[in-house]
Amino acid sequence: MEMLLMGLCMSVFGLGVAALAFGAATRSESSDSAVQPELxxxxxxxxxxxxxxxxxxxxxxxxxxxPIEVLLLQIENHVRLEQAAAESFVEFPTHALLxxxxxxxxxx
Amino acid sequence: xxxxxxxxLSSAEVExxxxxxxxxxxxxxTSLFRLGSPADRLFLTERGRIRLTLPMxxxxxxxxxLVEERSPGQTVGWSALIPPYRFTLTATAPLxxxxxxxxxxxxxxxxxxxxxxxYKIALNLAVVIGHRLxxxxxxxVREMQRAVEVRSA
Numbered sequence: 001m002e003m004l005l006m007g008l009c010m011s012v013f014g015l016g017v018a019a020l021a022f023g024a025a026t027r028s029e030s031s032d033s034a035v036q037p038e039l040x041x042x043x044x045x046x047x048x049x050x051x052x053x054x055x056x057x058x059x060x061x062x063x064x065x066x067p068i069e070v071l072l073l074q075i076e077n078h079v080r081l082e083q084a085a086a087e088s089f090v091e092f093p094t095h096a097l098l099x100x101x102x103x104x105x106x107x108x
Numbered sequence: 109x110x111x112x113x114x115x116x117l118s119s120a121e122v123e124x125x126x127x128x129x130x131x132x133x134x135x136x137x138t139s140l141f142r143l144g145s146p147a148d149r150l151f152l153t154e155r156g157r158i159r160l161t162l163p164m165x166x167x168x169x170x171x172x173x174l175v176e177e178r179s180p181g182q183t184v185g186w187s188a189l190i191p192p193y194r195f196t197l198t199a200t201a202p203l204x205x206x207x208x209x210x211x212x213x214x215x216x217x218x219x220x221x222x223x224x225x226x227y228k229i230a231l232n233l234a235v236v237i238g239h240r241l242x243x244x245x246x247x248x249v250r251e252m253q254r255a256v257e258v259r260s261a
Contacts, residue, residue, distance in 0.1 A: 068167060075166070076174045083176070086246035090239070098246065099253055107254060 078104040111152045112236060113183045116228045125225065126152075128218055129208040134158075134201040140184065143198045147187040149209045153180050156205025160184070160197040172198060176240075183236050188212045 066074070081102040089097040101107070114122050129152070134140050140151065140158060151158075157179055161172035175197060178184045187195050189212060219226025 068169075071166065072171060072173075075164075079174050082247050082250060083243060085250065086243045089246050090242045099250060 074105055078102075078106045109154060109181060111181055111183070113150075113152060113229060113232045115232050115235075117225060121222070121225050121228075124222065125210070125215075125218065125229070126208060128214040129210045132207050132209050134205045134207060136201060136203045136205075138201055140199040140201060140205075140207065141195045143195060145195050147185060147193045147195045148213075149211050150186050150188040150215075151184040151199075151207040151209055153178050153182050153184060154206040154208060155180055156201055156203050158184050158205060158207075159200045159202050161200065162197060172200070183233075186233055186236060189215070189233065 081104045085097075085100050085102055088100065111122075114125060117125070131154070132140075132151075134156070141147070143162065157177060159174055160176040160178065162175050163170050164173040165171075166173075178199075184199055184207070185195060187193060188210075193212070215229075219229070
């Protein structure tokens with residue numbers, strides 16, 4: 001009889017410990033769910049760029065890759081091409097010649 | 109050598125105008141005139157080439173950017189005949205270049221004495237200035253079109 005009562009007490013104690021553990025686990029889950037709204041912030045930091053051909057590149061980085069001498073030659077080449085295009089328009093003014101394309105790297 | 113500024117003049121008239129000038133050799137890399145300086149002479153290009161440039165900031169440095177090039181037969185420095193008589197560009201010879209410098213005062217006196225010559229030269233000058241205006245308004249519209257496309261993209 002004493003053994004039966006001892007077993008019963010141990011079972012009740014074990015049940016209490018299990019209930020406390022369950023309660024603690026349930027509280028931590030609810031507190032995690034309170035943090036959930038911050039998830040969009042993480043998305044904002046790293047936007048998905050799938051299927052996008054416009055990859056933002058810092059503008060200050062690209063020009064630095066071209067030596068100044070090359071850049072000046074490109075500017076001069078651009079001026080010559082634009083002047084040639086303008087000459088063509090002045091010779092024979094049409095809408096198409098006014099906005100004709102050139103091979104200048106500044107506009108391509 | 110046929111000069112655009114002297115189109116339509118007789119040989120005697122051309123000789124009369126050229127007699128007012130002085131032949132100058134501009135060594136390679138030397139400026140003929142600089143932006144903002146007083147313009148008291150205009151130049152007829154005889155040989156070589158003249159680069160007309162304007163200053164532009166490129167990566168924090170001022171650089172002379174090519175605006176136009178003048179070759180033999182073409183006129184440089186017509187600001188000498190147009191108030192306020194200051195050069196609006198810098199002219200440099202990229203290679204040894206020969207020009208005929210025509211002083212404004214000598215030209216004025218010659219035009220007063222020979223109005224028919226002055227009239228023909230004034231018409232030729234209008235063609236030179238008008239052509240540049242047409243070129244640059246075209247180039248300006250092309251750049252504006254691109255600026256609009258970039259802003260609306």
